[in-house]
Amino acid sequence: MRLEIGEIIIDDVQFGNSTKVENGTLFVNADEIKSIVLEDEHISSVDIDLAKPGESIRITPVKDVIEPRVKVSGNGGIFPGIINKVDTVGTGRTNVLKGCAVVTCGKIVGFQEGIIDMTGPGAKYTPFSKLNNIVLVIKPKEGLKQYDYEHATRMAGLKIATYLGEATKEVTPDTVIPYETKSLFEQADLYPDLPKVAYVYMLQTQGLMHDTYVYGVDAKKIVPTLLYPTEIMDGAILSGNCVSACDKNTTYHHLNNPIIKNLYEKDGKEINFMGVIITNENVYLADKERSSNFTAKLSRYLGLDGVIISQEGFGNPDTDLIMNCKKIEDEGIKTVIVTDEYAGRDGSSQSLADADPKADAVVTGGNANQLIHLPPMEKIIGMLDYVDKIAGSFDGSLSEDGSIVAELQVITGATNELGFNKLSAKTY
Amino acid sequence: MNSYILITNNPMVKKNLIEKDIFFTNKSLLGVLIECRNHIHKGHKLLSHPLSSSVKPNETPFKSVLISKSASNLDYRSLEIIESSILSTKKFISNAPQPKWPDKILDDFMLIDYSVISNTIDSIK
Incomplete structure (x- = not known):
């Protein structure tokens, strides 16, 4: 499967009479966006705002971040099984508006949905402060249940990202990057002397506000299976995960998974990148046994020498992470796990809620318990009334001047467990 | 007949999951884990x-297990998981105690716990 990613570099976003790209500026027609969002009868109103790098803006509570993409050629459409038909994607050409994103906000529940600061110390911890953001603040119809509100907000973000991609489909990309994974035997023959490496991609799947979708299927109902990496770049995996801002994978993270990108960079040089095994993080322990048996079995079946495993979330997924690691190691396959840490404010406590001696190669995305001081911003997009109800903040977090003292876990993407951030630690 | 016992301090779970084998307690989240x-x-x-759930144990007061x-005989893997969960919970509580939540937020926490445990029971059935 071969996919070309055509990157259209966006270095500014402005409101305009029509949605288009001119000289690196994305113009967006707010009326059209509004009418698309309000097609959903569950939504009473939407405020559309722009937030650019360096501006004194705080966005909260953030639910999802989505990169606009469009399929220019090849099978199917972006976000298959949700926005487009459930065709197999991952081939042909996909154009990306690189440097901008759609951000959805809504107080679906009264706690913990994340902060993006566009400047100041908080901005350093989130990759989304570097983007030109089109922010949708979505308000529900009176009495709408949390399940329906979450669904409506998720769909609004996906629809607007698709709309922006479609509206700029004819723009010539600034760069085109090819990615290719061949069929199993062909790929194995391509670099027979290099170690065969795959990626075990753990998806958050625990229930309301903790869900992930694969081709439209709720991933808690899958058994682990294989995907071509390029399918993921076309939106085969979507986030319905609104809890734990710092280490949830937004849809933007899935589309731009840095582990996949890095494995492709090393493909044919240091390793032979064989593909992606997706798996879930259910709560029922028998489901964990089954899923980790499958990841180990598939790793063996593919004849792998090494596996990278990433997790999403805290606590319950730590057990899946360790089970995957241990069982794959037991097959004689080397593993590296990618996680973050809840190691206490001073970083000295046990980082994960599970452990095994075989988990001896670990990449960390940082300590989510670390305290951070966020100075006030001139403008708030969204609502601040729940900031002291966000994960990692506490009574009195929000001062009268608008400043916040809280743990790093308040910031969207701060300790992302795909490594899509700047934090880590090195042991020498 | 169920093959499980549901230990919970979540009133929404008690009200909506009409289980014969429910063990309801008024104790804290840590109390549920110790039970x-x-x-x-x-x-x-x-x-x-x-x-x-990704809701931290010093945030939500509710837990269903x-x-x-x-x-039969002591299951060491179960013991290992519950001990590390208790340890983890104590770590979070020592970082910052649970805030006093308004009713609206307590309802949200109940709903999240209820959703997670309902999905789990569906897996068993």
Whole structure:
């Protein structure tokens, strides 16, 4: 499967009479966006705002971040099984508006949905402060249940990202990057002397506000299976995960998974990148046994020498992470796990809620318990009334001047467990 | 007949999951986990993860955990998971105690816990 990613570099976003790209500026027609969002009868109103790098803006509570993409050629459409038909994607050409994103906000529940600061110390911890953001603040119809509100907000973000991609489909990309994974035997023959490496991609799947979708299927109902990496770049995996801002994978993270990108960079040089095994993080322990048996079995079946495993979330997924690691190691396959840490404010406590001696190669995305001081911003997009109800903040977090003292876990993407951030630690 | 016992301090779970084998307690989240550990010491097996959901144990006051109805020899893996969950919970509480939440937020926490445990029970059935 071969996919070309055509990157259209966006270095500014402005409101305009029509949605288009001119000289690196994305113009967006707010009326059209509004009418698309309000097609959903569950939504009473939407405020559309722009937030650019360096501006004194705080966005909260953030639910999802989505990169606009469009399929220019090849099978199917972006976000298959949700926005487009459930065709197999991952081939042909996909154009990306690189440097901008759609951000959805809504107080679906009264706690913990994340902060993006566009400047100041908080901005350093989130990759989304570097983007030109089109922010949708979505308000529900009176009495709408949390399940329906979450669904409506998720769909609004996906629809607007698709709309922006479609509206700029004819723009010539600034760069085109090819990615290719061949069929199993062909790929194995391509670099027979290099170690065969795959990626075990753990998806958050625990229930309301903790869900992930694969081709439209709720991933808690899958058994682990294989995907071509390029399918993921076309939106085969979507986030319905609104809890734990710092280490949830937004849809933007899935589309731009840095582990996949890095494995492709090393493909044919240091390793032979064989593909992606997706798996879930259910709560029922028998489901964990089954899923980790499958990841180990598939790793063996593919004849792998090494596996990278990433997790999403805290606590319950730590057990899946360790089970995957241990069982794959037991097959004689080397593993590296990618996680973050809840190691206490001073970083000295046990980082994960599970452990095994075989988990001896670990990449960390940082300590989510670390305290951070966020100075006030001139403008708030969204609502601040729940900031002291966000994960990692506490009574009195929000001062009268608008400043916040809280743990790093308040910031969207701060300790992302795909490594899509700047934090880590090195042991020498 | 169910093959499990549901240990919970969540009133929404008690109200909506009409279970014959529900063990309801008014204790804290940590109290629920300790109750699970007591059962595990008596030979019950853990069926669902005690640190379910990404909501941290110093945030949500509510927790529902499934254990086996039958009891036999001590299951060391269950003990290992419940002990590390208790340790983890104590770590979070020592970082910052649970805030005093308004009713609206308590309802949200109940709903999240209820959703997670309902999905888990569906997996068992």
